[in-house]
Amino acid sequence: MKRFPKHFTWGSATASYQIEGAARADGKGESIWDRFSRMPGRVANGDTGDVACDHYHRYEEDIQLMKELNLASYRFSVSWPRIFPEGTGAVNQKGLDFYKRVIDTLMTNGITPAITLYHWDLPQAMQDRGGWMNRDMAEYYLEYANRMFTEFGDVVPSWITLNEPWVVSYLGYGSGEHAPGYTDMYAHFQAAHHLLLAHGKAVASFRELNRNPDSRIGITLNMNSTYPAKEGEAYERAARLWDGFLNRWFCDPVFKAAYPQDMIDAYERYQPVSFIKEGDLQQIAQPIDFLGLNYYSTAHMEPAESGEAGLTGANAFLGVRGVSTGRVVTDMGWEIQPEGLYDLLTRIKRDYGDVPLYITENGAAYPDHVDADGQVNDDERVDYLHQHLAACHQAIEDGVDLRGYYVWSLLDNFEWAFGYDKRFGIVHVDYETQKRTPKKSAYWFRDVIRNNGL
Numbered sequence: 001m002k003r004f005p006k007h008f009t010w011g012s013a014t015a016s017y018q019i020e021g022a023a024r025a026d027g028k029g030e031s032i033w034d035r036f037s038r039m040p041g042r043v044a045n046g047d048t049g050d051v052a053c054d055h056y057h058r059y060e061e062d063i064q065l066m067k068e069l070n071l072a073s074y075r076f077s078v079s080w081p082r083i084f085p086e087g088t089g090a091v092n093q094k095g096l097d098f099y100k101r102v103i104d105t106l107m108t109n110g111i112t113p114a115i116t117l118y119h120w121d122l123p124q125a126m127q128d129r130g131g132w133m134n135r136d137m138a139e140y141y142l143e144y145a146n147r148m149f150t151e152f153g154d155v156v157p158s159w160i161t162l163n164e165p166w167v168v169s170y171l172g173y174g175s176g177e178h179a180p181g182y183t184d185m186y187a188h189f190q191a192a193h194h195l196l197l198a199h200g201k202a203v204a205s206f207r208e209l210n211r212n213p214d215s216r217i218g219i220t221l222n223m224n225s226t227y228p229a230k231e232g233e234a235y236e237r238a239a240r241l242w243d244g245f246l247n248r249w250f251c252d253p254v255f256k257a258a259y260p261q262d263m264i265d266a267y268e269r270y271q272p273v274s275f276i277k278e279g280d281l282q283q284i285a286q287p288i289d290f291l292g293l294n295y296y297s298t299a300h301m302e303p304a305e306s307g308e309a310g311l312t313g314a315n316a317f318l319g320v321r322g323v324s325t326g327r328v329v330t331d332m333g334w335e336i337q338p339e340g341l342y343d344l345l346t347r348i349k350r351d352y353g354d355v356p357l358y359i360t361e362n363g364a365a366y367p368d369h370v371d372a373d374g375q376v377n378d379d380e381r382v383d384y385l386h387q388h389l390a391a392c393h394q395a396i397e398d399g400v401d402l403r404g405y406y407v408w409s410l411l412d413n414f415e416w417a418f419g420y421d422k423r424f425g426i427v428h429v430d431y432e433t434q435k436r437t438p439k440k441s442a443y444w445f446r447d448v449i450r451n452n453g454l
């Protein structure tokens with residue numbers, strides 16, 4: 001038996017837009033995903049989060065499920081437009097009440113809440129002011145964050161400022177696959193900077209407010225291990241550039257108060273980085289209590305010609321391309337490589353020091369269905385989770401301070417541009433009836449938690 005440390009936190013993660021539904025209920029404002037999902041061709045099947053898992057009305061049932069599965073912690077996100085329908089100014093009390101009910105129900109059931117403040121559903125009214133391209137967004141975000149700290153900071157012990165700022169800025173502003181759907185690499189870097197600034201401001205304010213001396217704050221990044229696809233200097237360079245773009249652009253400012261010079265150089269070949277102002281990096285580098293990692297796959301990179309046909313977005317910008325290595329893939333087409341998780345965990349310790357780490361997301365999509373006996377036999381997901389937990393265990397054995405693991409996701413849900421086509425849950429959701437059916441992986445995970453080991 002591979003045992004985990006005594007106080008290891010076991011949990012599951014979700015995000016507001018992906019599960020709540022109730023898109024216009026009780027005074028909620030429009031979010032950029034409400035808008036984006038209605039634009040033709042943006043989301044598979046024209047799916048929207050209007051109803052999703054209807055968690056807004058079924059949170060009690062869902063929390064009972066968590067309890068049955070032995071989950072000790074639940075990572076969920078707050079929908080900013082439920083709290084501030086216009087992004088700033090007037091507060092929607094009913095929105096606050098919803099999260100109060102969720103938090104109370106969790107605590108009554110002995111489940112520790114972990115709140116993500118921003119998991120992508122920006123109020124549309126904020127987008128109308130330029131969204132994350134607008135530097136003022138950091139102040140608006142701070143207003144929202146402060147309200148949440150004031151409201152729930154005494155009881156909620158764990159706070160995450162942002163979920164995956166790279167995805168927000170790159171998929172939202174660079175490649176355009178996510179809301180708001182822009183395709184401008186400069187906008188990406190700018191948005192990323194303002195997101196980091198928002199993060200730093202919130203951390204500083206969290207300390208100042210000090211609602212509960214035992215509570216902790218951190219950020220969640222989607223870091224990958226990036227490898228050269230082949231031996232050779234050009235391949236090493238390609239991997240290093242992608243690492244700079246995806247990983248170091250976020251980790252370096254947070255931990256070292258500096259952007260990676262190779263990325264600044266890449267950017268400045270085209271345009272000056274005038275959006276970085278005096279004092280910003282000090283603001284961003286507020287000490288955090290933990291780093292959250294969302295890990296799914298790896299990247300194997302090779303050099304490409306910037307002008308090459310078919311090369312777009314960051315690939316064209318950096319002159320690199322990811323290639324397949326022939327490993328087995330999940331339903332997302334993402335290659336399964338658990339050693340990449342081990343490499344990532346040990347790398348963070350090596351490059352950024354001994355910061356407490358949490359896996360805030362890890363999981364896999366498969367085309368699950370409920371069989372004639374009412375079972376969902378997702379053996380591939382069990383394998384995936386097993387292999388990745390084994391990698392976590394190995395990293396802990398080798399001295400990494402990994403404190404917890406949140407499976408993505410509790411429920412099948414709205415998988416952004418893929419709509420409801422991709423199922424990541426350990427619990428199956430029938431979207432017609434809203435029936436929840438725990439999959440084999442849910443029972444497996446329940447036992448892992450019970451044994452605190454594999």
Ligand code: FCB
Pocket residue numbers: 015018163164167222294361408415416424
């Ligand atoms: C992550 C997101 C999460 C989910 C998983 C599959 O990038 O944080 O919302 O979509 O991927």
